[in-house]
Amino acid sequence: MPSVEATNEQIDLLREARRQWEEHWGEEPAPAMAAVTTLMRAQQILMGHLNDLLAPFDLTFARYEVLMLLYFTREGALPLGKIGQRLQVHPTSVTSLIDRLERDGYVERVAHPSDRRTTLARLTVAGRNTAGQATKILNEDKFGMGSLPPESHEELVLLLDRIRETGGDAVSP
Amino acid sequence: MPSVEATNEQIDLLREARRQWEEHWGEEPAPAMAAVTTLMRAQQILMGHLNDLLAPFDLTFARYEVLMLLYFTREGALPLGKIGQRLQVHPTSVTSLIDRLERDGYVERVAHPSDRRTTLARLTVAGRNTAGQATKILNEDKFGMGSLPPESHEELVLLLDRIRETGGDAVSP
């Protein structure tokens, strides 16, 4: 899922949008609108970059997150529902993600020992190896955040955590 | 496209991931990883919230952006390709977005006066009215950014612009 090629237009369209906003609706709502559009665009760029880095492993960032969640779990196995809760994605999305991870041999579905409703996703050896290698690549690339110093990363987290709170995410201080 | 219901777990899973990261790979890559995961989650929450606000208009945020781009354009019409460049989405995505906007009567495809390869998307009266109403709702809601003061919006933009630059976005100072 590579990102769209850079068009490098001379004017910055997000700044232009903000100018229009102030012109039509005044100064008050413009900062929020600018922040949102900038956030969306930054996310799009980052996601594209990360997916480019992960493509050699036949992974996307969504599937990488599942792998890492299992990687950090004792036994390397978790019920599908638990995965959805942890990553905050819909149960049907988890089914789909696990389908593809299983297809590529990174996880396998295992029956729950006591609850026959539950299916466990268990990391395979290949999955664990790939997770480690992919993480090495991402860490070396600083997750595409190399243009910002570590202090800025902290700033960013503090600001974005406020947004996360409004979505019901538990953000303990 | 409503967001996932809040599960309100006691521990913050993103902070937990960061702790694991520091434990396994040291302090160095952790801030970048934390910033990226937090950004992804904040975007997901914001997008879900905005889509909830726009659902009564039969709009998604992606389609709303198209509408506003045309809204700010003289004549209210633009070639599909131009829309893709401005919003930084793939040409095939533009086709899909315009398909749905046209289905709902918000835009219509018009032949380009001189270039027969080109198709223009032109805002209809209904599209213009809906764009205005939707904007009123979003502005009143501060685009879901009410938890942050305007100064923080500016901070956020400055930080995220650095990320945008790495993606080839023109960010003039």
Place this chain on the structure above:
DNA sequence: GTCAGATAGTAGGGCATCCGAGCTTTTCTG
């Protein structure tokens, strides 16, 4: 103990996004 309600996972449908391929039309080159 039995049956209603909650839980776990999946199938099917819709939207957004990308890519590659293909068609038409325009522009450029020799």
Place this chain on the structure above:
DNA sequence: CAGAAAAGCTCGGATGCCCTACTATCTGAC
């Protein structure tokens, strides 16, 4: 000016995300 190259749009396929059912299973109330 004719053919090659580029540009503009769309189609089909893939991934990810959501929602609404639906089935199977478990739990709890009576």
